[in-house]
Amino acid sequence: MATQTYKEIQSGAAGKKVHGKWSKRPPAVFAEALRFRESWARAYTQYIVKHGGNAHLQAQFKVTARNSQGLYFWPDEEFTAIDLAITTVFTSNSWLTEICPLDA
Numbered sequence: 001m002a003t004q005t006y007k008e009i010q011s012g013a014a015g016k017k018v019h020g021k022w023s024k025r026p027p028a029v030f031a032e033a034l035r036f037r038e039s040w041a042r043a044y045t046q047y048i049v050k051h052g053g054n055a056h057l058q059a060q061f062k063v064t065a066r067n068s069q070g071l072y073f074w075p076d077e078e079f080t081a082i083d084l085a086i087t088t089v090f091t092s093n094s095w096l097t098e099i100c101p102l103d104a
Helices: 004-013 029-034 036-052 054-067 075-092
Strands: none
Touching: 004 029, 029 036, 036 054, 036 075
16 A cells, blocks of 8 residues: 555555556545455465566556556565565465475
8 A cells, every 4th residue: 555556556546646647447446456455366366476577467466567657566666565565464374385485
């Protein structure tokens, strides 16, 4: 929620400019993206793509992220803290196993 990406989504939900431009998307689309479940789903997707090691999935993700015009998914520098938070939750609850090893 502290990321610039999230703040840009908030701007869109308020009907304000996003990345300095008026969006073609209605505010309701941005408001939906602010819901916790939706934010979690996008973060978890990005986490799995990053750590999964599937080149095809990573290529598809890049296209999707690019087509979202920098919204909905976080650039690498913003995602670092989110990645660490997800990893911390998973490891503290022993949810990471040999089946899904981290690449780090």
